[in-house]
Amino acid sequence: MKYVRREVSPDDLKRxxxxxxxxxxxxxxxxxxxxxxxxxxxxxxxxxxxxxxRGMLIKMGYxxxxxxxxxxxxxxxxxxxxxHAEQRVLGNVGALTHTKKxxxxxxxxxxxxxxxxxxxADRIRTSYPHVRLVFGPHVLWRFPEYLLALLRGRKxxxxxxxxxxxxxxxxxxxxxxxxKAWLPIMYGCNNFCSYCIVPYVRGRERSRTxxxxxxxxxxxxxxxxxxxxxxxxxxxxxxxxLDGGVDFSDLIEMINAIPGEFLIRFMTSxxxxxxxxxxxxxxxxxxxxxxxxxxxxxxxxRVLEAMxxxxxxxxxxxxxxxxxxxxPNVVLTSDVIVGFPGETEEEFEDTLSLIEEVRxxxxxxxxxxPRVGTPAAGMPDPFTREEKQRxxxxxxxxxxxxxxxxxxxxxxxxxxxxxxxxxxxxxTSRTSGGRLVRFPGDPALIGSFRDxxxxxxxxxxxxxxxxxxxx
Ligand code: SAM
Ligand code: SF4
Ligand code: F3S
Numbered sequence: 001m002k003y004v005r006r007e008v009s010p011d012d013l014k015r016x017x018x019x020x021x022x023x024x025x026x027x028x029x030x031x032x033x034x035x036x037x038x039x040x041x042x043x044x045x046x047x048x049x050x051x052x053x054r055g056m057l058i059k060m061g062y063x064x065x066x067x068x069x070x071x072x073x074x075x076x077x078x079x080x081x082x083x084h085a086e087q088r089v090l091g092n093v094g095a096l097t098h099t100k101k102x103x104x105x106x107x108x109x110x111x112x113x114x115x116x117x118x119x120x121a122d123r124i125r126t127s128y129p130h131v132r133l134v135f136g137p138h139v140l141w142r143f144p145e146y147l148l149a150l151l152r153g154r155k156x157x158x159x160x161x162x163x164x165x166x167x168x169x170x171x172x173x174x175x176x177x178x179x180k181a182w183l184p185i186m187y188g189c190n191n192f193c194s195y196c197i198v199p200y201v202r203g204r205e206r207s208r209t210x211x212x213x214x215x216x217x218x219x220x221x222x223x224x225x226x227x228x229x230x231x232x233x234x235x236x237x238x239x240x241x242l243d244g245g246v247d248f249s250d251l252i253e254m255i256n257a258i259p260g261e262f263l264i265r266f267m268t269s270x271x272x273x274x275x276x277x278x279x280x281x282x283x284x285x286x287x288x289x290x291x292x293x294x295x296x297x298x299x300x301x302r303v304l305e306a307m308x309x310x311x312x313x314x315x316x317x318x319x320x321x322x323x324x325x326x327x328p329n330v331v332l333t334s335d336v337i338v339g340f341p342g343e344t345e346e347e348f349e350d351t352l353s354l355i356e357e358v359r360x361x362x363x364x365x366x367x368x369x370p371r372v373g374t375p376a377a378g379m380p381d382p383f384t385r386e387e388k389q390r391x392x393x394x395x396x397x398x399x400x401x402x403x404x405x406x407x408x409x410x411x412x413x414x415x416x417x418x419x420x421x422x423x424x425x426x427x428t429s430r431t432s433g434g435r436l437v438r439f440p441g442d443p444a445l446i447g448s449f450r451d452x453x454x455x456x457x458x459x460x461x462x463x464x465x466x467x468x469x470x471x
Contacts, residue, residue: 004203005241008141008168015192019144020059021139026151027061036062037071040054041089042079044231044267045202046373047181048173049140050077055172056143064174068099073107073147078114080197082369086114088299096270100130109133111140111283116201118373121158128155136160137202141168153388164188165203168210178371179420180227181220185213185251189201189233193297194308195340195368195376198233207238210246216253221260222366226418226447228255228432236273250316256285261449263418263432268335271296271319272310279326291434293333294319297427300347303340306379313354320358325429331433338395339368339388341379355399361406362401367392400459407457410435414453414467419445436461 027034030048036057042048047281047357053075054064065071075092079085100106108131116136122274124131133146139159146157165188175181182379189196213230215439220228231236246254248266264287269278271294280286294316296315297325298304303310311319336351355363367388370377417429417437424440427445429452437460439452452464 003164003206003241004181005206006164006166008070008166008282009445013141013168013170016060016141018143019148020056022187023058023144023148024061025149026148034062035065035067035070036073037065037068038075038077039092040077041085042077042113044229044441045184045187045233046079047176048184048231049112049137049172049173050075051057051182052076052140052171053143054414058174059172060147062142067308068096069102071099071106072103073109073342074099075109078110078112080113080117080201082366084369085370089114090128093124093131096241097130107132107147108137109147111135111143112137112197113201115131115160116162117197118341121160125156125158132156134158134160134287136165138165141166141171165206166204167208169208174356177420179223179225179418180229182231183216183220184208184231185215185235185248186232190237191234191272191310192308194306194379195337195371195374197371197374198425199362201374202233203207205234205237205241207240207242209242210239210251210254211243213251214258217255218258221262224447225262226449227263227265227420227447230255230264232266232269234270234273235266236269249277252281252285252288256287258328261287263287263289265434267290267293269294271316274319274323276322279323280429282330283326289434290432291333292323292329292331293335295322296354297335298340298347298360299350299352300343303343303347303350305426307337307340307376313350317354317357330431330436331431332358333362333364333434334358334360335364335366336394336395337366337368339383341368341370341376341382343368345391348395352398354397355395355402357403359406360399361435362403363395365392365395367397404457404459407435407459410454410462411432411457412449415464416449416451417463417464418449419447431462437464438462439464439466441466 038050038054078089088453115134121134124134140389159300186207188205189199190205192199235248239246290401296316402406415431419429421428427441453467454462
C-alpha cells in the first residue's frame, strides 16, 4: 500500500495549544511551582523530541528539575535500538516505584521508540502499574491532551497505536544548548536493514518541506545558534516524498545561503544514497562542516548483503575515496556492528581490514543485539557472546590506535573551533570536523569561533591554547 504523507492539521495543533493553556491554569492555581523532569535515551532524534516535550511542559507552566523525588511529572523518552538500552530504561522505571510511593501525586510517563514495539504497552500495563501515561513517537504532539486528562482524574492512558507516522509543525522547543541545535529535516526510515528496529517504530520516511526547514534554520541563526545539525535516519533520502524537486544537497545549499557565521552538520548518511552531488556540495558550501558520518556496519560483502545494506565493500571504499578527493581533510566517522548472526572470523577480519584501510577518525562500535520482529533476530547465530566480545575488544583496540595517531597529526597546527561549553577550569570546543578541543580561556568565549593552537592529543580529544585575544 502506498504511504500517504500526513501533516497534523493546524486546527488539531491549535487545540493542543488551548489544552496547554488549560494545564498552565491548573498549575498556576497550585501553591508551589509544578516541577518536571525529562530523561532521554537513544539518538539525536530522541533528544530533539525531548526538547519538544520540555517546550510543551514549560508552556504548560512546569519548571524543569533534576530531582526525581521532587518532580510532579517524570517523562522517560526511551530507545529500542539495542536490548541494553531497553534494560536500562526498565530498571530505572522499576526504581521509580519508590519516588511514586513517597509522592503519590507524581505522574510517571513513558514515551519514545520502545513504546511503539508490539506488546510493550501491555507489558507496562501489567508490570509497571505506577506508569500512568504511555505514548509512542507518532502521537507526541498530543501530549498536552493526555496530561490534562490525567490531571483531571483519568487513571491511565496507553497511546501507542501502529502508524506510518505524521509530521507535526510548530511545536514549542526548549533547547538544551544555546550554541548547538538539532534541526530534524525528516522522520522515519524505509531501509529495513535486517537487524534494525527503527523502521518499525518510527514509521515511513517523511520530509519536512524545504520552507519549514529553512524557516526554522533562519530562526536558529537569528537566535544566535552557531552549530546546526540536520537530523534524519537517512538524510540522503530527503525530499524523495515531496514534489518540489529539492534533494538533500539542494537543502544544504539553501541553508548555506543564510547570512551569518555558523556550521551546518548532518546525521546520518546512508552510503547507498551518498555520492558526488553530496560531496561536491559539501566542498562548495563554506558553512558545511568538514565531517561525514558514514556508517559501514561490516567490511564483508556477504554480511552486508545479509544486513540488507545495499552497497558493497568496494562501493563503500570508492565513496570514501570520492569524499576525500572533494575534501582532503574531511573527518570520517562510522558505525559498525560486530557479531551479526553467522559472521565468521574471516568476515570479522574483513571489518578489521576495512578500518585499517579507511582510517576513520572515530568509530561507534556495537555488538549485534537481536530485536524481536526484525529478520536478523531469526537468523542462525552460532557464535557465543564471549567470542563476539573478544572480536569487539580487538576492533576497539585497533580503532583506538588509529584515532590516537590521527589526533597526534593535529599537534602543532592551528584549528578554528566553536567554543560550546566548559569542563571544570577548561573550555570545550569542536573543530569543523567535530573533534573535541579543550583549552584554558574565559567562559565569555562560549558561542564564538576562535583559533586554537593544538598542543596535545589523546585517543578521544585534543588540548590547545588560544592564538588570538582572550575575549
Ligand atoms: N540510520 C542510521 C544509519 O543507517 O546509519 C543509524 C541509526 S541506528 C539508530 C545507529 C546505529 O545503531 C546503526 O548504525 C547500527 O550500527 C546500530 N544498530 C542498529 N540496530 C542494531 C542492533 N540490532 N544491534 C546492534 N547495533 C545496532
Ligand atoms: Fe536502521 Fe538501516 Fe534505517 Fe539506519 S538506515 S535507521 S540502520 S534501518
Ligand atoms: Fe533509539 Fe529510536 Fe533513535 S530506537 S536510536 S531512539 S530512532
